[in-house]
Amino acid sequence: MTAANLLSASAVSFRQASTDEALQRELAEWWSGWVADRPHLYNGALLGVQSCDARADGGVEIVWFVTSYAHYLQRATSSPVSSPARALFCSLALLSASGSLVIGQMSDRTSSPGRLQLPGGNIDTEPSGHLSIGHCAQEARREFDEETGVPIDGMPIKLWRIKTGGAHGDVGLIFLCRSALADEDIQGAFAAHLKASDTKGESPEFSRLVLMQPSRFQADDVGPCVDYLPAVMALLARLDPELPA
DSSP, rough: OOOOEEEESSEEEEEEEOOOOOHHHHHHHHHHHHGOTTTTTTOOEEEEEEEEEEOTTTEEEEEEEEHHHHHHTTSSSOOSSSSSSOOOEEEEEEEEESEEEEEEOOOTTSSEEEEEEEEEOOOOOTTTTTOOOHHHHHHHHHHHHHOOOOOTTTTTEEEEEEESSSSSSSSEEEEEOOOOOHOOOOOHHHHHHHHHHHHHOOOSEEEEEEOGGGGGHHHHOOOSSSSTHHHHHHHTTTTTSSSOO
């Protein structure tokens, strides 16, 4: 398995590639049978990555295209397509006042029950159909709010690292936020979020939040987690000088 890498980039540019229409027809046919006993899953649009390359000026160019959630899920089946999806996603690494990192555990109704990961999700395009780093930052904030209920309005966030490599080659824009929120306030906000979701009859993305000091992270002890989490924890544990005060 290819290790996940965390790239530092001075700037990120995006370029759209064309969608493979024949592949999308094949995926739609596969999805109609696979989802028959999984009615809670929805096959929406997903942005795939064709390439993610460093530029001579220190920046990174991401070439992306529009595909489907079926493309993303089919790679985990016994008979994946010949061109598996590399998803483009965003995540928000929120550090509490104590320096703990906020990690979510996926609920049983998701496609990866029990997995630990940073709050975040797949990126949607702007209304214009384009992508920009500012829009991706907004997507990271939106996903964090929807998944945790923890208030971060007005808190500055910055693009910290770009995740490449890993199990499926997904590309992730990881934004960083150092907050003044206490651990117990974060957990309290999440408990209120779960209660509100239950009242509305909604299924939350996370079943619980884990707040952990990066220096205490041991991949062998925490159970299943996304491929980039050990690298994120190792980097944060070194007291990266890029961390905001």
